[in-house]
Amino acid sequence: MSFFTEQPVTSADKTFFLLRKDIVEGAILSGSKLSETELSTKYAVSRAVIREAINRLESCHIVERKANVGARVVSLTPEGMIGLYQVREALEGMAARLAAKNMSDAEIADLNNLLTAHYQDVKNDESYYQEAGDVDFHYRIILGSKNNHLISMLIDGIYHLVRMYRVQLGMAGPRVTTAFNEHKHIVQAISNRDEELAEMLMRRHILYSRNNIEQKLVNKVYTRSEKREKP
Amino acid sequence: MSFFTEQPVTSADKTFFLLRKDIVEGAILSGSKLSETELSTKYAVSRAVIREAINRLESCHIVERKANVGARVVSLTPEGMIGLYQVREALEGMAARLAAKNMSDAEIADLNNLLTAHYQDVKNDESYYQEAGDVDFHYRIILGSKNNHLISMLIDGIYHLVRMYRVQLGMAGPRVTTAFNEHKHIVQAISNRDEELAEMLMRRHILYSRNNIEQKLVNKVYTRSEKREKP
DNA sequence: GAGGGCTATATTGTCGACACTTTAAACTAC
DNA sequence: GTAGTTTAAAGTGTCGACAATATAGCCCTC
Numbered sequence: 190m191s192f193f194t195e196q197p198v199t200s201a202d203k204t205f206f207l208l209r210k211d212i213v214e215g216a217i218l219s220g221s222k223l224s225e226t227e228l229s230t231k232y233a234v235s236r237a238v239i240r241e242a243i244n245r246l247e248s249c250h251i252v253e254r255k256a257n258v259g260a261r262v263v264s265l266t267p268e269g270m271i272g273l274y275q276v277r278e279a280l281e282g283m284a285a286r287l288a289a290k291n292m293s294d295a296e297i298a299d300l301n302n303l304l305t306a307h308y309q310d311v312k313n314d315e316s317y318y319q320e321a322g323d324v325d326f327h328y329r330i331i332l333g334s335k336n337n338h339l340i341s342m343l344i345d346g347i348y349h350l351v352r353m354y355r356v357q358l359g360m361a362g363p364r365v366t367t368a369f370n371e372h373k374h375i376v377q378a379i380s381n382r383d384e385e386l387a388e389m390l391m392r393r394h395i396l397y398s399r400n401n402i403e404q405k406l407v408n409k410v411y412t413r414s415e416k417r418e419k420p
Numbered sequence: 421m422s423f424f425t426e427q428p429v430t431s432a433d434k435t436f437f438l439l440r441k442d443i444v445e446g447a448i449l450s451g452s453k454l455s456e457t458e459l460s461t462k463y464a465v466s467r468a469v470i471r472e473a474i475n476r477l478e479s480c481h482i483v484e485r486k487a488n489v490g491a492r493v494v495s496l497t498p499e500g501m502i503g504l505y506q507v508r509e510a511l512e513g514m515a516a517r518l519a520a521k522n523m524s525d526a527e528i529a530d531l532n533n534l535l536t537a538h539y540q541d542v543k544n545d546e547s548y549y550q551e552a553g554d555v556d557f558h559y560r561i562i563l564g565s566k567n568n569h570l571i572s573m574l575i576d577g578i579y580h581l582v583r584m585y586r587v588q589l590g591m592a593g594p595r596v597t598t599a600f601n602e603h604k605h606i607v608q609a610i611s612n613r614d615e616e617l618a619e620m621l622m623r624r625h626i627l628y629s630r631n632n633i634e635q636k637l638v639n640k641v642y643t644r645s646e647k648r649e650k651p
Numbered sequence: 652g653a654g655g656g657c658t659a660t661a662t663t664g665t666c667g668a669c670a671c672t673t674t675a676a677a678c679t680a681c
Numbered sequence: 682g683t684a685g686t687t688t689a690a691a692g693t694g695t696c697g698a699c700a701a702t703a704t705a706g707c708c709c710t711c
Contacts, residue, residue: 198487199694225663235696237468240663244472248479250569256429257663257702272567279514279570283506336503338481339510342573430664456693466666471693488672488693 200234205242207232212251212262213353223252223260249346251353267403270354273347274399278392280343281331285375285391288333289384297380300329304376311369324348326372330379330391360405371397435463436473443482443493444584454483454491480577482584498634501585504578505630509623511574512562516606516622519564520615528611531560535607542600555579557603561610561622591636602628 197203208228211217223243229236243260246252254260263269292300307322331343371394378387428434439459442448454474460467474491477483485491494500523531538553562574602625609618 201694202487226661236663237695237697241471241475241694244475245479248476250572256433258704259663269568272569275514275518275567276511276569276573279510280507283510287506336506337500338503338507338578341481342507347569432664455691457691467693468665468667472664489674490693 201238201241204232204234204238205245208242209246209249209251209349212246213349213356215357217262219262219353219357220264221262223262225259249349251349265354265357271399271403273350273354274395274402277343277347277351278395278399280339280347281327281395282388282392284331284334284336284339284343285379286334286384286388287336287339288330289379289382289387291335292333292379296329296333297376300326300333300376300379303329304372307372308369323368323372330375333379358405360402368394368398431465432469432472435465435469436476438463439473440477440480440482440580443477444580444587446588448493450493450584450588451495452493454493456490480580482580496585496588502630502634504581504585505626505633508574508578508582509626509630511570511578512558512626513619513623515562515565515567515570515574516610517565517615517619518567518570519561520610520613520618522566523564523610527560527564528607531557531564531607531610534560535603538603539600554599554603561606564610589636591633599625599629 197206208217212219217223225236225239225243228239228243232239243252243254247254247260250263252260252262303322303326307319307326310319310322328344331340334340371390375387375390375394378390428437439448443450448454456467456470456474459470459474463470474483474485478485478491481494483491483493534553534557538550538557541550541553559575562571565571602621606618606621606625609621
């Protein structure tokens with residue numbers, strides 16, 4: 190299990206997905222302690238199941254655990270966010286390169302369709318679909334790389350963390366219209382099977398995103414969710 | 421826990437490290453089944469401890485687990501190795517870029533010292549120290565990035581897999597003398613704080629490594645360790 | 652009144668037992 | 682003899698209890 194395409198089947202799977210959802214979407218605040226006994230009553234499963242879920246969250250770097258002490262949801266810092274985007278730049282750049290090489294013609298056609306659909310949303314100013322469209326766009330390219338290591342690192346790991354930052358710091362999907370043009374050029378490069386250009390454009394695209402977010406970040410991070418409760 | 425600098429403290433920690441060592445170094449063959457009951461007697465711990473260790477190994481992509489069926493050590497394939505090197509190229513390229521930006525002057529001086537020590541080994545043809553030196557070199561640059569996500573992905577994840585491939589496919593540290601020159605140029609770029617060049621040279625370095633290994637790979641993989649035993 | 656050590660409590664780590672699922676073997680029917 | 686079904690065994694998933702560790706509060710000492 191623990192892979193992007195698999196369905197949750199065991200109780201531990203479901204609990205892991207639930208817990209991750211609750212953390213990423215802010216129902217459980219960044220920095221808060223995760224008590225095993227408490228969570229086991231809350232989610233109505235045994236401590237063993239909670240422990241397994243927490244262990245997986247630790248592997249995703251969503252929680253930090255200290256032996257004999259317990260687990261806390263990671264604290265969000267500007268450095269953490271920047272570091273995340275540096276990794277994204279490297280990995281998704283490579284993903285775009287590999288996608289230009291490995292995506293089938295059908296997949297590329299689908300990607301183009303997605304882009305035109307996305308363009309409709311941009312014209313109609315439907316910001317919700319814009320964010321979903323952005324994620325969808327990136328996912329397709331990542332999957333198009335056909336590199337399982339890459340796919341797993343991004344989709345099972347990085348993306349949930351990025352989303353956690355986005356949600357908990359309250360920044361909706363920004364700069365949609367400019368990003369759309371960047372998406373368009375990336376798809377063109379992939380259509381032309383220009384690996385070099387696809388990578389370069391994707392890296393720039395993510396770098397711009399990062400620059401855009403950095404500004405909003407610095408003033409926000411230390412105002413929210415840094416209130417480590419004392420039990 | 422589960423981080424590069426931490427010491428193992430709990431029984432589950434130690435078992436995880438032991439199991440990983442046994443798998444990476446080939447004491448447990450690629451593709452073989454990991455029976456929880458069997459391992460719990462072998463390592464003299466409870467099944468819960470073994471389960472936790474296996475879960476961590478799954479997060480590292482060293483084993484694959486199917487619900488209600490069990491866990492197997494991953495099978496080694498040429499595609500897997502190539503994919504691993506693609507990720508390495510992306511991540512270590514970024515690491516070199518960040519190292520050029522973030523390493524202290526003292527750390528860079530140390531890196532230069534390591535290089536001259538390594539050079540002595542090359543002259544004396546001490547191939548064991550050559551491989552260790554190579555790993556040490558890469559580790560320092562990775563750590564020099566000061567990016568915890570990057571560091572963890574490479575040191576806790578990729579590097580153990582790469583080593584597993586190396587060991588189980590029986591390929592000792594190759595092409596040392598040419599690699600040394602590449603190392604030298606990378607260090608020069610870092611010393612000059614030339615981020616762009618440091619990344620480019622590191623990527624090339626890893627690409628060359630990959631090309632070098634690919635040749636030896638294709639003829640070997642399907643001869644060893646693909647003998648899924650039937651219980 | 653302040654600091655250090657001790658005790659009590661709460662939480663995590665580990666264990667063995669039970670429940671459920673899978674798998675393979677045995678048996679039946681055709 | 683083959684295919685399908687049933688059944689038994691082996692292994693995983695889940696649970697509650699016990700053991701070990703850390704934290705906080707209390708007491709004692711100075």
